Structures are given as structure tokens and as C-alpha cells.
Amino acid sequence: MPKQTKPKQKQTTEDDLALLDELGLDTVPEKPKKLSAKEERIIAGFEEIEHFVEEQGRLPQHGEHRDIFERLYAVRLDRLRESKECRKVLQSIDSRGLLEADNDGHPPLEEDITDEDLLSTLGLDATTGNDITQLKHVRSRAEIKSAEEIAQRNPCEDFEQFKPVFENVQNDLDTGLRKTLKYQDNAAVNQGDMFILDGHKVIVAEMDAPFIADYGRQDRRLRVVYDNATESDLLMRSLQRSLNKDRASRRITTPDFGPLFSQVEAEDDYPTGYIYVLRSQSDDPFIAEHRSVVHKIGVTSGDVKQRIANAKKDPTYLLADVEIVTTFKLANINAKKLEALLQKFFSSARLDVELQDRFGTAVKPREWFLVPLEVIEQAIEKIREGTIGQFRYDPNTASLKQL
Structure with missing residues (x-):
């Protein structure tokens, strides 16, 4: 088949330009208009x-x-x-x-x-600080609301149960007890874990039994609660993918109280010590009515009996004799941090009482709580296990609740 060739384009000659000029046509090319x-x-x-x-x-x-x-x-x-x-x-x-x-x-x-x-x-x-050209981390609504990555968020009916948790966590972040770390790709997700996702604090409130999903990979169904009073029912791998995609996602750490039950003595550790639980013998009507659940929780390096010898004269002990309910012997423990942990954990049940010392000065004891003895024992066991950060005390049911 013979090769086809394009016809040569005719060039404009001097004669052509002269003819166009005779016809009164402008042959000077128009200069492009300069835009403002x-x-x-x-x-x-x-x-x-x-x-x-x-x-x-x-x-x-x-x-x-x-x-x-x-x-x-x-x-x-x-x-x-x-x-x-x-x-x-x-x-x-x-x-x-x-x-x-x-x-x-x-x-x-x-x-x-x-x-x-x-x-x-x-x-x-x-x-200037929010220049549109700097919106590097803005994702489309279609991406954020992708059914695969983030399940539909619904109102959290029992948010009042989680609200104090989020408030305490924010306080911990403000005071440095907790920190935030960059979420690592597909890092472990456990019940009680807390994250920052899409600008909201979230908590893994519930976690169902594992099952085998596509491609033989293990997955779990989660209940995730957000600090804006919503929740979603989604798969663990979907949560992991969402955390991976959000460049600003963070993991919220558990409270940093340092070593509590260490094998190595620190500068302010006690060679031996005790957690003690006391019960007041006060005749105050309120205390008498709730005597079985009104407890003082403290830590000492010395003898507990010697420490409470003058309880009747000390507002710290409600100006009354006290009964030693139970003690837990400890070794190599940071007492200040342990006391801070226990008192913070039960802060929602702190006894609000004000007394006057022998000089007439108002004193508000801070170590008395409306907590059943068995719950205190459970909390101390969680401290031993290192899992106390996964629980909170619910004063309405007088029990520990897993986060």
C-alpha cells in the first residue's frame, strides 16, 4: 500500500499580503492583550x-x-x-x-x-494562620464518611457514663499525667484504649470476640465512643485504617505515675511500706449512717497503729478514733505517686466534709472516700497488675467499670 503523505501547507507570500492589503484587510497580527x-x-x-x-x-x-x-x-x-x-x-x-x-x-x-x-x-x-493554601490535612467528606473506614456515628445514649472519663483525661493531658503519641501504622487496639481521631478524643468502650475476616485476617467488632456524645459500631481494622489516614491522629497514653511496684529502689522509695484502709468511729450522723463505706485510704512507711494513735485530736482522721480495716504490705514503692493515683482514681467519691482543728481553723480532709472495701481491694489489685488505667470508679453503682 503506497505511503500517504500530507499535502504541503501553502505559505503566505508577499503577493498574498499585497492582495489582502488592496482589499483593505489588516495584515498586521494583533498583539495579545495583556491581562491585569x-x-x-x-x-x-x-x-x-x-x-x-x-x-x-x-x-x-x-x-x-x-x-x-x-x-x-x-x-x-x-x-x-x-x-x-x-x-x-x-x-x-x-x-x-x-x-x-x-x-x-x-x-x-x-x-x-x-x-x-x-x-x-x-x-x-x-x-494568616489558617491560609487556604495551608489546608494540607483537610480530607473530603466523602473520604471521612466512607462506610468502610468510619461507621455511621449515632448519639451515645449513656454518654453521662463517659463524660467524666473524657474530662479526667483532658485534665491529665493538661497536667502532664498523660501524653499523646503519634499513632503507628496498624498498632494494637485494646479495650479501654484512647485516641485522638478527626480532632475528637475517642475511647474503645467495648470489644467483641475476634473472628476471621477476609484474607484470613483476624478482626473484631468495636464500640467506639467520641467526646462529642456520639458513638459508632465499627471493625477494629476500620479504626486502624482511619487512624492511619488521619495525619493528626494520636494515641493517648495511660497516666504516667512512674514505677509503683519496682524491683529497683528509687530515691524516694520505702524499703517497706503499707497501703492502709481506715474506718471512722465518728458519731457524726452522716458518717454513722454510711460507716461501712466511708474509708480513709493512705500510704505510710511506718507502723500504721502508731500513725493513728492520736486520731481523736487530728482533723485528718475526722477528730475521732479510727479502725484499721485492712493493710497491704509493700516494698520498693514510690509512695507519693501511689497516693496520688489512689486518690485521683476515687476522686469522684471523695467525702466532702469540713472540720475545725483545735485552733479553730477550717480543715477539709482529702483522703476519705465513699467506697466499699471490696472495691478498694479490686483497685489495688489492678495497680499491682498495671491495668488500673483501663478502669474507672462508678460512684452510682459503687463498682469498677472497664473503659
Whole structure:
């Protein structure tokens, strides 16, 4: 088959130009018009909208459930349609007819509107610290709400049970008792673990039995509670993927009280010591009525009996004799940290009482709690096991609840 060749394009000759000149036609090529900075900005913004339409096959839409940039393009397109100046600049390049649709009755375009102005229209802060060009970690709503990655969040009906947990955790973060660490890819997730995901503190409240999912991998169904009073029922691997995708995700550590039951003595450790639980013999009507659950919890390095010898004269002991209910012998323990841990753990059940010492000074004892003895013993056992961070004390049921 003979090879086809393109016909040679005829070149414009001097004779052609002379003929065109005789016909009165201008043969001088028109110089391209130089655009102002504002016109260039208008065209650049319009081209972003055109690119969106080309990719999505539709016009950008308004709505809080839409991606932030789609909402930005929708507002921008409305403004461009309403501006005579913008329509004049864009008329020759609007090949898709995007400017011809009716507007939605938004206010007229300002003289020199910017992306920051458009973001402000959306109710978003666009100050220097929140420059739109710096929104590196913003993910689309479609991605955030992907059914595979994040299950539907529903109102948490028993959030009052979790609210004090989140409040205590925030206080621990503020005081340095807890820290946040970058979540490591597919790191372990256990019941009671806490994370920061999509800007919210979350807690793994429940964890079902493991099962074998696709590709022979083990998975578990979780109940995850968020600090905005919502919860979701999702798979462990879905939570892990969400934590991996969120560049700002963090793991919240358990309280850092240092070594409590160490094999190596620290500077302020006791060679031997005791956790002791006391019961007051006070005739105060309230204490008498609740005597079986009103306990003082403390730690000492000496003899407990010697320490309580003058209890009747000491407001710390409610100005009454006390009964030693039980003691736990310890060795190589950081007493200050242990006391802080115990008192913080039972802080929701602290006895609110004020007494006057022998000088008439008001004293509020801080080591008395409305807690059953068996629950105190359970808490001490959790400290021994190193799992106390996975539990909280529920004063309504007078029991330990796993987080």
C-alpha cells in the first residue's frame, strides 16, 4: 500500500499580503492583550471550577456535607455569574457555558473578592494562620464518611457514663499525667484504649470476640465512643485504617505515675511500706449512717497503729478514733505517686466534709472516700497488675467499670 503523505501547507507570500492589503484587510497580527493581575486571578479561579466540572461531570454544589473545596467553587461560581466585569473577562473562554446558569440570589460580588472572602462566606476562618493554601490535612467528606473506614456515628445514649472519663483525661493531658503519641501504622487496639481521631478524643468502650475476616485476617467488632456524645459500631481494622489516614491522629497514653511496684529502689522509695484502709468511729450522723463505706485510704512507711494513735485530736482522721480495716504490705514503692493515683482514681467519691482543728481553723480532709472495701481491694489489685488505667470508679453503682 503506497505511503500517504500530507499535502504541503501553502505559505503566505508577499503577493498574498499585497492582495489582502488592496482589499483593505489588516495584515498586521494583533498583539495579545495583556491581562491585569485581577483578570488573571479571575481566570485562574474559573479554570479551577472548569477542572472540577471536567473531573466530576457536574457543577460544584453547596451544602455542609460537601467537600470544603467544592463548596468554595460553588460560592465562587455564583459570584462570577453575578459580576458583569467577571463575565466580560470570562465570556470568550467559557466553552462549557458555566456562566449562563441562574444564580441563587447571593449578594453581589465585591470589588476585589479573594478566596479568603469566599471562605468567610462559608463560615470558615481564613486568617494568616489558617491560609487556604495551608489546608494540607483537610480530607473530603466523602473520604471521612466512607462506610468502610468510619461507621455511621449515632448519639451515645449513656454518654453521662463517659463524660467524666473524657474530662479526667483532658485534665491529665493538661497536667502532664498523660501524653499523646503519634499513632503507628496498624498498632494494637485494646479495650479501654484512647485516641485522638478527626480532632475528637475517642475511647474503645467495648470489644467483641475476634473472628476471621477476609484474607484470613483476624478482626473484631468495636464500640467506639467520641467526646462529642456520639458513638459508632465499627471493625477494629476500620479504626486502624482511619487512624492511619488521619495525619493528626494520636494515641493517648495511660497516666504516667512512674514505677509503683519496682524491683529497683528509687530515691524516694520505702524499703517497706503499707497501703492502709481506715474506718471512722465518728458519731457524726452522716458518717454513722454510711460507716461501712466511708474509708480513709493512705500510704505510710511506718507502723500504721502508731500513725493513728492520736486520731481523736487530728482533723485528718475526722477528730475521732479510727479502725484499721485492712493493710497491704509493700516494698520498693514510690509512695507519693501511689497516693496520688489512689486518690485521683476515687476522686469522684471523695467525702466532702469540713472540720475545725483545735485552733479553730477550717480543715477539709482529702483522703476519705465513699467506697466499699471490696472495691478498694479490686483497685489495688489492678495497680499491682498495671491495668488500673483501663478502669474507672462508678460512684452510682459503687463498682469498677472497664473503659
